[in-house]
Amino acid sequence: MISHSLPMQPDTCGYWFIVNHQQLYWPPEQQSLALMSMGELVALFGEPEQSGSLGELNGQAAYYWVLNDQRDDEDNWLSPRQLLAQGDGVFELAARAVQVALFLQTHRYCGQCGSAMHLVSWELAALCHRCGHRCYPRIAPCVLVAVVKDDQLLLARSSRYKAGFFSILAGFVESAETLEQAAVREVKEEVGVDIDQLEYVGSQPWPFPHSLMTGFIARYVGGAIRCQPNEIEEAHWFELDALPEVPPVQTLSGQMIARVQQRILGNKKAT
Numbered sequence: 131m132i133s134h135s136l137p138m139q140p141d142t143c144g145y146w147f148i149v150n151h152q153q154l155y156w157p158p159e160q161q162s163l164a165l166m167s168m169g170e171l172v173a174l175f176g177e178p179e180q181s182g183s184l185g186e187l188n189g190q191a192a193y194y195w196v197l198n199d200q201r202d203d204e205d206n207w208l209s210p211r212q213l214l215a216q217g218d219g220v221f222e223l224a225a226r227a228v229q230v231a232l233f234l235q236t237h238r239y240c241g242q243c244g245s246a247m248h249l250v251s252w253e254l255a256a257l258c259h260r261c262g263h264r265c266y267p268r269i270a271p272c273v274l275v276a277v278v279k280d281d282q283l284l285l286a287r288s289s290r291y292k293a294g295f296f297s298i299l300a301g302f303v304e305s306a307e308t309l310e311q312a313a314v315r316e317v318k319e320e321v322g323v324d325i326d327q328l329e330y331v332g333s334q335p336w337p338f339p340h341s342l343m344t345g346f347i348a349r350y351v352g353g354a355i356r357c358q359p360n361e362i363e364e365a366h367w368f369e370l371d372a373l374p375e376v377p378p379v380q381t382l383s384g385q386m387i388a389r390v391q392q393r394i395l396g397n398k399k400a401t
């Protein structure tokens with residue numbers, strides 16, 4: 131459980147994830163985070179807008195430190211996406227830090243009555259003392275679907291991707307929908323194809339800005355590819371030993387593509 135209310139002293143020491151407008155302080159020469167005291171941070175950045183506990187990193191306490199001010203050293207700040215390859219849970223804590231910062235920034239006032247919100251001391255939540263409305267950090271579940279037909283994988287290029295870059299299908303879960311229903315609906319909407327035999331693979335927090343990716347491998351049942359306008363630029367069946375550029379293995383979609391590839395190509399070799 132994340133607690134944001136901790137008795138912080140100038141000598142409180144740990145790993146600090148410093149967030150400014152959804153970016154993390156990570157100077158170009160920095161290889162990994164260094165242990166620092168709160169006093170050192172105040173000397174470097176001034177008082178934070180918010181700070182609190184994030185969890186643990188390498189057996190040491192990890193904290194967030196939210197600035198949200200104007201800074202002129204933009205080379206020293208990067209998106210958590212650029213920390214994907216950092217091991218030891220650094221990406222996960224970075225993802226949590228930017229999501230907590232966004233929650234705090236967007237829940238200053240009550241969405242129901244407009245009064246100022248107050249942070250609850252025993253959990254990460256914002257509470258309106260006037261009407262009792264309580265909010266928790268927003269998490270948007272999203273399904274990733276790897277559709278397999280014999281030795282082929284269905285990959286699509288979204289209008290947001292550069293030319294030549296493809297990935298498996300993805301979409302947000304709607305209200306009152308199961309993950310499986312969302313997977314079937316998204317695949318049908320985006321490429322006009324029917325699927326079944328959904329197999330859950332795993333999940334990955336994705337802080338852009340607050341998604342939780344969940345992955346399924348599914349079997350193609352029928353239908354010809356028909357791309358959803360304004361959403362999918364192109365989609366094709368690719369042979370698994372001749373894939374185009376796809377997401378890296380640090381991402382859940384990259385891991386799923388690699389898993390399908392190993393399974394199908396491994397089976398092929400065995401027969």
Ligand SMILES: [Zn+2]
Pocket residue numbers: 240241242243244245258259260261262263
């Ligand atoms: Zn209220």
